[in-house]
Amino acid sequence: MVAVPSGDESSKTKVLKPPTLMNHGQLHWRVIKNFLMSRNPIMRELRRAWRLAEQELNPSPLDSAEVPKAPTWDLELQRRSLLKHAAAVGLLLPAGSLLSACSHKTVQPSGRANSKSNGDVVIIGAGIAGLTAAYELGKSGISCRIFEASNRLGGRMYTLENFNSDGMTCDLGGELIDTDHTELRGLCKELHVPVGAFASEDQGRTPNLYYFDGRYRTNHELVEAAKKIVPRFEVDKAKPASWWDQQTLAQYLKSLPMDPWVLRFFQVAYASEYGLDAEELSALNFLWMFELKDPSVFSPYGESDETFRIIGGNIQLMRVLAKAIESQGSRILLNRPMIRINEKDSDLQLDFDSPSGTQTVHADRVILTLPFSVLRNIEGVNKLNLHPLKSQMIQEMSNGNNSKIILGFSDRYWHREMHQGKHRAPASTGYFFTDLPIQTGWDCSRLQSGKSGILCSYSGGSDALSLRQRKISDVLAGLDRVFPGVRKIYDGNSAAMDWISSPLSRGSYMAFRPGQSTRFGKIAGKPELGGKLLFAGEHTARKSAGFMNGACVSGLDAARSLVAEVQGRAPAPAPVAQ
Incomplete structure (x- = not known):
């Protein structure tokens, strides 16, 4: 359980309980980089600073392109911002959690297609x-x-309604x-x-606040660090x-010329x-993150902007899809929950634990959306006649560990200039990045009516693990x-989610x-x-891996592959939103 408060702090906390091909050894990194996509604001800021550093070190005619600037403000020095706006982050994920806040009735169909x-x-x-x-x-x-x-529906797309x-x-x-x-759009x-x-x-x-080594940092400092x-x-x-994949990211970072705070x-x-x-990470993550797809195009804003949100939360899409x-x-x-899978002659036999006991189902085709960290614990999976690399991947691959802690406030205090003694900060969007255990976060109350404010802390790795043991007061x-000064307007509402604790997700992505x-x-x-067994989920996506869109793409691809096999034709391309 993540950051579940104790004592008086727990009065309003939403306690969310988890339930009971080929060898590519020398493959060029561009072929596999789809797995390594930017998901959060702090990474996007590093990418932007990096690209600006490249631009300053290697001037080109593109230098004359206008770069939008955000408002400046004075801390120790005049800040320079090169951000049009920031984005926020989410955990993206495929099916599978027993967390129950957004339950949905079992759908009873009016009929079944006959073919x-x-x-x-x-x-x-x-x-x-x-569902896609x-x-x-x-x-x-x-x-x-x-x-x-x-x-409930949605897996790790999980909306908590009526938070405040x-x-x-x-x-x-x-x-x-x-x-x-x-x-997805x-x-x-x-x-x-x-x-x-x-x-x-x-x-x-101000798009983002950087608080490292006990003081605020600027975009200018990041650009100067990247230039080194x-x-x-x-x-x-x-x-x-x-070469990259054989070393850890920590090893590569320590070989680079940078100050401790960088x-x-x-x-x-x-x-x-x-x-x-x-x-624990491959250094290959670094290579993809800071290499432009097209070096001739200057793109200071990266490839991930996370500009949109479903009004009313992602549960709205789940409900409409179900209908x-x-x-x-x-x-x-x-x-x-599926407890067993076996290949039986021309079909697959699936056993489920149901309210009335074990339910056995025979299927001609199955689409599996479970993350591999969950799938490998299903009885019979290790006996299926899969490609050796697929079997190995199922047994070895794991999800990351991210946690999200959400706190409520009486208003959106961060939208105005903040003071507490000599410590002050500008009016901001609510995005922050810090070397404190809370790591990064943003304003979850945007695009919602009412005066209340909501901030989340989104952390990963050992900091996420340590936050499980902390109280709400530590996060505040x-x-x-x-x-x-923000702790003075905390309204007592809080929620916390640690995806690694759920046996039906075993991590974030x-x-x-x-x-x-x-x-x-x-x-x-x-x-x-x-072709009897197909796979979907963010971990299988050909694009947008690690995002909700990746899971959506994988569902479309699996369905179109199945339809194409039935109809004896090539899968149709995905539609594009306008």
Whole structure:
């Protein structure tokens, strides 16, 4: 359990309890970099500073391009900002948690599509990957049964409703959407699920607060730090992926010329980004994160902006998807954890733990959306005749460890200039980055009506583990260092989620340790058993891996692959949101 307060602090805390191909050894890093995508604001700020450093060290005609600037403010010196706006972060995830705040009734369909050639199709997991796959199958007249282990929809897209007296929501898992997450945005548009953008709310406020080594840092300092590192990186990036993947990120970072606070900045960025400390991560993560796809194009804002949010929380999309799936004739069965899988002649036999006892189901085709850290504990998985690399990946790959702690406040104090003694900070959007255990966080009350405010702390690696043992007062103390005086308006509302504690997630999202990226490549999403067994979930995505959009893409791909096999044609491309 994460940061569950004790004593008087627990009066309003929402206590969220977890339930009971090929060898790519010399493959160039660009082939596998889809797994290594920026998910959080602090990493995006490093990318932006890095690109500005490259720009200053290697001037080009693009230097004349106008770079939007955010408002400046005076701490020890005049801050220089190169950010149009910041983004926020979420845990992205596929199906599978027994956490129960957003339960949903079992869908009872009005009928089932009748097509013998389709056979019986079963989907394991009612997160965004599983539900998207079911919805896509339904468009082609293929109905299915979706088995979900928990008593709610969404997996790690998990919305807590009525968090405070203003009726605000907060998402404890996946939260925000990028501009280029076209599949997820397209799905929302198709289903008429409202999506809001943050740009108008953020105007006129300092985008980010950096608090490292006991004082605020500036974008200018980050750019200057990056300029010391770029020349070395320009040499190292020509080396093969295997060179990078054989060493830890910690080893590579310590070889670079940087001040101690800059090293800590990188360590915090990667811990919150991947849920593992630098000592556990492959150095290949560094290579991808700071290399432009097209060096001829100056892109100071990176590839992940997380500009959008589903109005009312991500549960709104889950509910609409469930209704659409019901209307197509498919069934969603909650409280059905899979306990066993076996290949039986031409089909697959699946055993589920149901309220009435063990339920055995035979399926012609199965789409599995469980993360590999959960899948390997299912009886029979290790006996399936899978590709050896896929079997090895299932047994070895683990998710990162991230936790999210959310606190309520009587107003949005951080929107105005803050003072406490000699300590002061500017009006801000609420985004922060720090070497304190709270690491990074943002304002969760944006795009919501009411005067109340909500801040979250999002941490990864050992800091996330240590926060489990802390009280709410410890988290408040950290926030008060970044936003001086904010603890005085804490309203007593809090919620906490630690995904590593749930046996149906066992972590936040897939994270690659040394040697794993080059060894496994993109085999995660490859069908097995002659096409009878398909895989979906953020960990299998061909794009946007680690994001909600990645899970959505993987569900679309699995469904289209199944439909194409049934109809004897190539899978159709995904639609693009406008």
